Amino acid sequence: MNKGQAQLAAWVVRSGLKQYQVAELLQITRADICNLLKGNQLPGLRLSVRIQDATGIPPQSWLATATVQPQKGRKAS
Numbered sequence: 001m002n003k004g005q006a007q008l009a010a011w012v013v014r015s016g017l018k019q020y021q022v023a024e025l026l027q028i029t030r031a032d033i034c035n036l037l038k039g040n041q042l043p044g045l046r047l048s049v050r051i052q053d054a055t056g057i058p059p060q061s062w063l064a065t066a067t068v069q070p071q072k073g074r075k076a077s
Helices: 002-015 020-028 030-038 046-053
Strands: none
Touching: 002 020, 002 030, 002 046, 020 030, 020 046
């Protein structure tokens, strides 16, 4: 689960709003809020800023954090 996804899901529960109400608040479709909460979609910059304005969740929360592993059999140069 993405950090932004987890924070948004927790915010929705705390707010007591229904998903369709959150969608209206963020000016997106019901399908979009569902996909964000399921992790099937990531918000673009404009939407992530609207999410921040409405919920306080910073846009950086949606960035993927991956650990890069060196490839075996190759020497670092």
